[in-house]
Amino acid sequence: MKLVDMQLKEFVNVLGSDAPAPGGGSASALAAAQGISLTKMVAELTIGKKKYADFETEMKNLQQKAADLQAELLVAIDEDTAAFNQVSAVFEMPKSSEEEKKERRRALQKALQGAAVTPFNLMEKIVTALELTQGAIGKSNSNAASDLGVAALNLKAALQGAWLNVLINLSSIEDDAFVLKYRKNGEKLVKQGNKIADDIYQKIIEII
Template sequence: MKLVDLKVTEFMGKLGSDEPAPGGGSASALAASMGAALVIMVAELTIGKKKYAEYDEEMKAVLKDAKKVHEALLTAIDKDTEAFNQVSAVFSMPKETDEEKAKRREAMQVALKGAAICPYEIMEEIATGLKVTARAIGKSNVNAASDLGVAALNMKSGIQGAWLNVLINLSGIKDEAFVAEYRQKGEQLLAESCPLADQIYEDILKVV
């Protein structure tokens, strides 16, 4: 059964167990997906309301884009755990001969790259989600303004958490070009997204 199909209590039980996965990557995707869901809710509470008629088309676009981000992040909850499981599977590979050891080392590098790419892709989705959230500021139902602030907070924690999962996997990768590329791209996403999340939060504080 997929993690996303579990009850909340079941998922939390797995997260709090002695199993190493699901872990921080899946938790980060979940946190950010809740943020995207809140943006969807705010859009739904705005579209069709006479008071916000002038923003109707813009909020419909926000709704559409937030749903895409939400769906991608839900998928990432399981993808991140699957990527970690690929790393774990390498430890069960034989290592008696030099050939087996070489195959094991190669398999580990491939698995670690996959485990780094997955949380990086989570970061990309969250970065998009924050931009979508910002588009709703001042154009959505003011009674749900606080929910946009909560959305930004969830997404910020998600992108920072995903970054930690990128870094821990990069630390074991020997391909220096790969490491440099993903470190640079990840740092760029953080530099753009964290200030945006903070700005959304500050903007919401002014109206609640």
């Protein structure tokens, strides 16, 4: 059964169990999905309101982009656990001969790279979600301004959580060029995303 199809209580119970997955990566994807869902909600609460008629087209576009991201982020909840399971599966491979040990090592490195790329891709989606959320400030229903702030907080937590999952996998990867690429690009995403999230939060504080 997919994580995304679980009831909320069921998901929380398995997350809090001794099962190694789902873990922080899937939790980060869920936080991101919550964040963009709040942004989508604010757009929904703005569309059709006379007071915000000047931003009607923009809010409709934002709503559609948020809906697309929402769907992608929900998929990411299971993608992270699947990537972790690929790493775990390697440890079941035989290691009796030198050739088996070499094959096991190659498989582990490949799986670790996949487990690093998955949360990195999540980070890219989160930054896009933050940019969308930022674009709603001052153009959306002011009665739901606090929800944009909560969206930013969820997305910021998701971004930093995904980054931790990138880093823990990079620490075991032997390909220096791969590690350098994803560490450098990941650091840029964290810096960019955190700035946007903090700007959103501060502006919402000022508004409310």
